[in-house]
Amino acid sequence: MTTTTYTVKGMTCEHCAGSVRTGISGIAGVSGVDVDLATGTVTVTSAAPPAGSDVAAAVREAGYEVVSRP
Template structure:
């Protein structure tokens, strides 16, 4: 298992968090996606390490932007 956290810009509500969970959670190998709205942190747990670009693309598809790794 691999766990990586990212700072995501633009999330403000539960709907935002659910959109990100849905898009990132749909990536192959993702086991869990946790979103902390107050800090803008998205923590992804997956079977194997995922490319940062892959996570960023999924977050972008949800309408938000990965700023950096947390």
């Protein structure tokens, strides 16, 4: 298992976190998504690191923006 942390812009509440969590959870191989509203970070747990473009697309579809990724 690997973990990858992204910084996401625009999340302000639990509804925001839920939208991002749901979107990223739909990516193949993702087994967990932890959203920290205080820091604006999203940590993704998966069998192999997901493609950054897949994560960015899922976040964008939820209405937010990845501003930093590995």
